[in-house]
Amino acid sequence: MRIFVCLKQVPDTETRIQIKSDKSGIEEAGIKWVINPYDEYAVEEALKIRDAKGGGQVTVVSVGPKSRVTDSLRTAMAMGADDGIVIDTGADYVDTFAAAKALSEAIKKEGACDLVLTGKLAIDDNAASVPQIIAEMLAIPHVTVVSKITAAGTILAEREIEGGAREIFEITGPCVLAANKGLNTPRYASLPGIMKAKKKPLKELTLADVGVSSAQLKTRLKDFQLPPEKPAVKMLAGDPAAQAKELVRLLMEEAKVL
Amino acid sequence: MAKVFVFLESNGTELKKGSMELLTAAQASGREVIAGIMGPGAKSLAPKAAHYGAKTTFVCDSPDLGHYNPESFTEAVCSMVKESGADVVLASSSVMARDLFPRVAARLDSGVASDCTILKLTADNITVRKPLYAGKCTAEVEFVNSPVKFVLMRPNQLPVGAADAAASASIKDFAAPKTSGKIQTKDMVKGSSSKADLTEANIIVSGGRGMGSADNFKLLDDLANSLGATVGASRAVADAGWVPHSMQVGQTGKTVAPSLYLAFGISGAIQHLAGMSGSKVIVAVNKDGDAPIFQKANYGIVGDLFEIAPKLTEEFKKALHK
Ligand SMILES: Cc1cc2nc3c(=O)[nH]c(=O)nc-3n(C[C@H](O)[C@H](O)[C@H](O)COP(=O)(O)OP(=O)(O)OC[C@H]3O[C@@H](n4cnc5c(N)ncnc54)[C@H](O)[C@@H]3O)c2cc1C
Numbered sequence: 001m002r003i004f005v006c007l008k009q010v011p012d013t014e015t016r017i018q019i020k021s022d023k024s025g026i027e028e029a030g031i032k033w034v035i036n037p038y039d040e041y042a043v044e045e046a047l048k049i050r051d052a053k054g055g056g057q058v059t060v061v062s063v064g065p066k067s068r069v070t071d072s073l074r075t076a077m078a079m080g081a082d083d084g085i086v087i088d089t090g091a092d093y094v095d096t097f098a099a100a101k102a103l104s105e106a107i108k109k110e111g112a113c114d115l116v117l118t119g120k121l122a123i124d125d126n127a128a129s130v131p132q133i134i135a136e137m138l139a140i141p142h143v144t145v146v147s148k149i150t151a152a153g154t155i156l157a158e159r160e161i162e163g164g165a166r167e168i169f170e171i172t173g174p175c176v177l178a179a180n181k182g183l184n185t186p187r188y189a190s191l192p193g194i195m196k197a198k199k200k201p202l203k204e205l206t207l208a209d210v211g212v213s214s215a216q217l218k219t220r221l222k223d224f225q226l227p228p229e230k231p232a233v234k235m236l237a238g239d240p241a242a243q244a245k246e247l248v249r250l251l252m253e254e255a256k257v258l
Numbered sequence: 259m260a261k262v263f264v265f266l267e268s269n270g271t272e273l274k275k276g277s278m279e280l281l282t283a284a285q286a287s288g289r290e291v292i293a294g295i296m297g298p299g300a301k302s303l304a305p306k307a308a309h310y311g312a313k314t315t316f317v318c319d320s321p322d323l324g325h326y327n328p329e330s331f332t333e334a335v336c337s338m339v340k341e342s343g344a345d346v347v348l349a350s351s352s353v354m355a356r357d358l359f360p361r362v363a364a365r366l367d368s369g370v371a372s373d374c375t376i377l378k379l380t381a382d383n384i385t386v387r388k389p390l391y392a393g394k395c396t397a398e399v400e401f402v403n404s405p406v407k408f409v410l411m412r413p414n415q416l417p418v419g420a421a422d423a424a425a426s427a428s429i430k431d432f433a434a435p436k437t438s439g440k441i442q443t444k445d446m447v448k449g450s451s452s453k454a455d456l457t458e459a460n461i462i463v464s465g466g467r468g469m470g471s472a473d474n475f476k477l478l479d480d481l482a483n484s485l486g487a488t489v490g491a492s493r494a495v496a497d498a499g500w501v502p503h504s505m506q507v508g509q510t511g512k513t514v515a516p517s518l519y520l521a522f523g524i525s526g527a528i529q530h531l532a533g534m535s536g537s538k539v540i541v542a543v544n545k546d547g548d549a550p551i552f553q554k555a556n557y558g559i560v561g562d563l564f565e566i567a568p569k570l571t572e573e574f575k576k577a578l579h580k
Pocket residue numbers: 013037465466467468469491492493494495506507508509510511512522523524525526527528529530533543544545546549561562563564
């Protein structure tokens with residue numbers, strides 16, 4: 001079984017975001033880069049499926065500047081992935097469409113593909129789009145926000161929808177599944193794992209190798225801004241009964257949200 | 259005249275609020291509004307679309323479409339968008355639309371801006387902004403080389419106009435697409451809650467570790483019932499198993515943007531704030547006056563939530579159910 005895991009590198013969740021003076025993006029200096037949290041669930045699930053089948057190959061793929069995303073690929077290999085592919089963007093911007101094109105072309109180049117696992121959303125661009133676009137480009141089904149996978153013959157993928165309701169899809173053949181929190185508990189890389197990862201194969205591709213150019217971008221981001229400052233908090237005094245009464249009055253008369 | 263296609267969702271009998279917001283914006287733009295509705299009962303909703311400005315409503319109301327299927331919905335919505343001739347497509351950032359539209363957009367060789375919070379649509383232009391880095395900043399999404407511009411708007415960001423009960427729309431039927439059978443709905447599991455989903459809720463009452471136990475969430479259920487609110491939680495609480503993961507708000511939970519967010523016993527970690535700082539009005543109740551949540555709150559109460567929550571339930575009942 002050949003499983004691909006798409007892995008994006010994103011700023012750590014604690015990062016304080018600062019905007020470049022020309023508003024064209026964020027200041028990247030000093031940012032600590034990590035594996036997108038949802039992608040860790042995807043890596044873990046791939047390893048579990050491979051090991052339950054008693055064999056196979058888990059390949060982690062990332063589109064981004066090679067100089068930094070290689071680290072995250074090595075981390076995933078230290079968790080247990082077999083090999084990696086980095087599609088180097090250098091300093092070029094890629095939108096969700098271009099990232100999906102690069103990922104799907106890289107997967108096609110490898111020949112066989114039984115399953116593609118991704119995160120449900122990258123916490124930087126908040127797009128939740130790349131998995132579906134990859135599936136469209138590979139002409140295979142997709143299921144997003146997946147919280148449970150059973151891979152025995154056909155694949156059963158459970159996803160959460162509104163109000164805690166869930167729907168379960170049955171899929172025949174290769175597909176793209178986008179992992180949600182709750183799917184599993186990602187393992188940590190062990191020390192021997194880290195040592196082994198250094199020797200695992202890492203293929204390097206350029207955007208040109210996968211047929212992606214800036215002329216294909218569908219969207220660009222501009223005019224970055226920090227959110228407007230909130231007015232200072234109004235603290236309510238008195239005993240609980242008085243505080244409750246005053247809050248309800250303020251919500252109705254001042255904030256007008258009720 | 260320029261056109262705009264608006265994808266509508268309902269709870270079966272009523273259009274969702276987010277859908278009405280989009281119809282209102284579409285109508286105000288001066289463009290011709292074409293609406294699309296999927297699933298059994300779609301036809302009965304067409305008049306409602308007209309009341310909010312749709313000139314034409316496309317319906318695909320086959321019983322086969324009772325459950326969402328990415329394959330058949332993609333196929334049907336692509337036909338609708340092509341038939342409409344619109345170069346702008348609006349949909350709510352719902353669980354279904356977020357799954358569906360990136361694929362529809364890709365099939366039409368176009369781009370998608372998801373989870374937008376600002377939309378300015380005119381007869382000849384469109385400007386959208388979206389939060390990035392979990393709400394720590396925002397940016398404008400500019401469409402380039404995108405024949406159709408797909409925009410998914412977060413609910414509760416735009417006003418709903420007045421309904422014009424006299425308005426009517428022409429209806430066009432679309433046949434249910436044939437499918438490959440490669441992906442099929444196997445089963446549906448009903449949710450525990452009949453309330454609005456967190457991502458669409460207008461009011462959210464959330465509890466953190468300060469709630470102390472799963473049982474104590476009963477306090478928040480009561481409060482939520484008095485307000486017609488949906489209950490959420492911090493990660494600490496979801497990880498402790500007091501509530502299901504589906505209730506978690508934050509960077510690795512749901513991003514919410516209600517009109518009112520009430521946080522009880524939540525400290526206000528950056529990853530929690532990331533999921534709810536887009537709320538219009540935030541109320542924090544915490545026994546620790548230095549809790550970071552107060553820096554994001556509009557109204558704060560320093561005190562014991564076990565004393566405050568029941569009193570608030572009483573007050574809301576008095577004020578709202580007179
Ligand atoms: C990668 C990553 C992703 C994360 N994603 C999320 C996420 O999506 N969502 C999320 O919420 N967190 C997330 N976290 C966790 C986050 O960092 C915090 O640990 C978590 O939000 C804390 O939850 P809490 O506020 O309920 O608990 P605590 O921080 O323990 O706060 C409890 C609060 O309750 C107050 N309190 C206690 N008793 C009472 C009482 N009787 N009355 C009033 N107040 C009381 C205390 O003063 C305290 O402020 C993430 C962390 C990481 C590293």
